Amino acid sequence: MKQLKFTDFVFFLFFFTESLTLPTKPQDVDDSGITQKFIEENIEYITIIAFAQYVQEATFEDVEILVKDMVEYKDRCVANKTLPECFKLPNNALQEKIFAMEGLPQKHNLSHCCSKVDFERRSCFFFNKKADVAFLPPFPTLDPEEKCQAFKNSRKSFLNRYVYEVARRNPFVFAPTLLSVAARFEEVAGACCEEQHKATCFQTRAAPVIQYLKAFSSYQKNVCGAYLKFGTKVLNFINIAVLSQKFPKIEFKELTSLIEDVSSKYDGCCEGDVVQCVRDTSKVMNHICSKQGSISSKIQECCEKKIPERGECIINSNKDDRPEDLREAKFTDSETLCQERDTDPDNFFAEFTYEYSRNHPDLSTPELLRIAHVYKDVLSNCCNTQNPPGCYRRAKDKFNETTEKSHKIVQRECEHFQLWGKDGVKYYYLIRLTKTAPQLSTEELISLGEKMAMALATCCTLSEEFACVDNLVDLVLGELCGINENRTINPAVDHCCKTNFAFRRHCFEGLKADETYVPPTTTKDLFTFNADLCQAQNEELQRKKDRVLVDLARRRELAEEELRAWLAGLAERCCSAGEPALWGGSQNWQLKPDCLRNIKEKASKLSGPDRRETPESLNVDRKKRGNCSGFGVHSPQ
Known part of the structure; x- marks a missing residue:
């Protein structure tokens, strides 16, 4: 996989969730029939992913039974779409078939979900997912020769089991991402099984696939956690910051239209609705390419490619050139800001975030959200004074203070890395995290410590050090806080996780050891x-x-x-x-x-x-x- 610039890291995570086997003609992307055909052709993978994520303890034999049932269901409905059972939403049909499996709901503590419907049922399945997968056996490993023999004997069976094992250990990863991982691993297996030194080949070529999965898992859990804990408003501001930096020439009106498509996909993707997630993701990519003239001058060749290559091409494209008509100053110099804010507050602060983000490509997404929060507080105070313009003209000083504080945190972290190296800094964070959140499992704490060390090892030698560190460490904190709004660790950690999404990094910096533990x-x-x-x-x-x-x-x-x-x-x-x-x-x-x-x-x-x-x-x-x-x-x- 092509190496990505770290300045594009968050955008990379955000957008590249298209399956490698989605429809291939750009003009066909918005054709619901094409998408439906894709779903029908991939019903086995889709069933495996949904079932393994919903019921992680289920055996592969359980999965095979449900796959067979869903394939038969699909065949009946393709043959006769007027059958009453064929009017159900795909996710509802799948969940009902899980309930119908003899003894399974009772065995895996799903019985209480059976009587629920609609949103309550979807939530019940969602809350059954467990982020800490220490209860599962180690990921099965085979000798390279055995692996290749199994692959050659039955590629389909081999990949089905691989998808099952990956999905149950990554219950919050979006289905299109897992389909992409499966396609990449199939390529790796196909190439390495022809090599003489198979073990070395697998080691080398599988590493980027694993990193791809880890990166997406971290980002998707972070954004879904923000969405489920703080709602659509915070999700929209994350998307505004990311897209405004990537496409600085996009007009604000066009951005708000794109944001609607981007944010709406998280309903299905975060809930684990595999089919809806695939459809909504395809819709986002189609929107970008259908409006490329007003979005970016860098993606024309990308949008002429087939979809598997198109998504990756867009992500790897350079950020568009910054326009000359940046209007950031109007948000500190205008005499009528208080009236403009009061007319439509959400739209007003969204436009500020858009202008500030495209004018500051060097800042991280969390820092842009902090600045937006600070600006909201500044106006709240200034608009109640006798001279609001004289007050909010000094807003830039507040912005600089906030960014300087964030820079100092990152500088201190990178100094630790330079002093102690990767292992030493891992020990440092293992201890800090354990003292702060001792209630977490040992394996989860080790995983978080390793990810903190990896973030610093990755970023602390880059010119974009601040944005890179701040983005990646925020993802680690997102994993600590968890995707579930009901997750509780201890009062101090819960406060940082649930009070203010933008400032949770600063909040965690001030935490001491949990003395009540x-x-x-x-x-x-x-x-x-x-x-x-x-x-x-x-x-x-x-x-x-x-x-x-x-x-x-x-x-x-x-x-x-x-x-x-x-x-x-x-x-x-x-x-x-x-x-x-x-x-x-x-x-x-x-x-x-x-x-x-x-x-x-x-x-x-x-x-x-x-x-x-x-x-x-x-x-x-x-x-x-x-x-x-x-x-x-x-x-x-």
């Missing part, structure tokens, strides 16, 4: 390391260290610096070089027996009756401990 009892098993401790590249070892760090951070016995230092230097203190390795000339690393014993002694202290030791008492004497210095303090390098 009662940590679980420490067990000695927590510190059980085997000889594989010294295999520094072992991924499972890294996972073990991450889990230990989270569990220690929950207990609050140690300061952040001590926790980071202990994990960063664990292998260094506990491993010694043995005989030269037989392969490659490097060293065999051996575990120091005394180190494991000292770790277990530390576990005994933490799991004993007096667990709340001071950091000083945990800082053992290096001479007594040898090279295994317990929880000694040093900066992770």
Whole structure:
């Protein structure tokens, strides 16, 4: 997949949700018959995605039963559209067939949804989805040769199972995105199964597909969370900021028309209505290309392409040139701003966001929303004074103060990354997140910490450092807050997640450890390391260290610096070089027996009756401990 500019990152996530197998002629995109044909031809994938996302615990055998039923249903309705059952909305028909599966609603706690209808039923299915998928078994892995044999034996069966496994672990990803992932993975499997070094090929070529899925999952959950918690108004402002930066020449009237199509698609996509999501996404792309003359001068060649290539081409196109008639000044210099605001407040602030966004391509989407919020407060105050124009002419100072504060947050984060590196900064955020939200599962905290580290590793060397970091970190906070408006973590975190979407990043910066949390009892098993401790590249070892760090951070016995230092230097203190390795000339690393014993002694202290030791008492004497210095303090390098 072509490498995207990070200045286009949010736009990339926002728009590229078209299936690779949608209709191929640009003029046919708005033909409902073409879209309907696509749905009928892809009924198996659509059924698998919807079922696996709604009932993540369902087995693949359950899915196969429902797929067969839905295919038969489709065939009956294609043959005779006048049958009463064929007048149902596709999503309703699918949900009813799930209820009809013997024993399944009872087994998977869906019985209470069966008696509901319309919006209440859709909400019931939605709230059954679980973002934390730690309850599922690990993603099944096959030897490359076995994988290729299964692929060659039955490409259809192989891909169906792949879609099932991906969909149940990504319950909030839009169906068109999952269809694109499946198409990309099919290309990867087809190419790699012809290669001699299959494992290397899969590793290299599957990585962009995985990143594509992760990026979309993060963005779609973030935007749907904003939509479900704060409503259409916040969703519209997100879309205005994104589109105004990408298409700065678009007229405000045309933008508002496009926003209607873009925002309306989130009803179906966020609820998990697979069919409606596909239809609405196609409608958005058609709108852009049908009005390209008034939207962008950079997409003409893109709109002449077939749809699979067209969507990606538009996303990779450069931002349009900024026009000369930018009218940002009118929102601070006009004498009649208070009257204009009062005539139509929503439209007035939407136009301000449009003008400010297209005039500031260097700012992140969250920062543009913060500025819009600040401007609303400025006018609210100024329009109640004796001299409103004299008051709101100083609004730019408020804008600059807000942006400067956001810049300082990003600068501090990138300084941490430069000082500690990717691993060190991951430990830092693992500890901070755990102390702030200890109620989250260990796996979820590890995932969030890794994503924070990845955001900084990706962005902190770029010229667009601020916008890149602020956009990506906001996505991580969106995952923490969750898509479900009823999600509760603790009062402080809930306040940041639910009070103000634009300023939640600033809110999280001020959070301290949750002192009301009662940590679980420490067990000695927590510190059980085997000889594989010294295999520094072992991924499972890294996972073990991450889990230990989270569990220690929950207990609050140690300061952040001590926790980071202990994990960063664990292998260094506990491993010694043995005989030269037989392969490659490097060293065999051996575990120091005394180190494991000292770790277990530390576990005994933490799991004993007096667990709340001071950091000083945990800082053992290096001479007594040898090279295994317990929880000694040093900066992770």
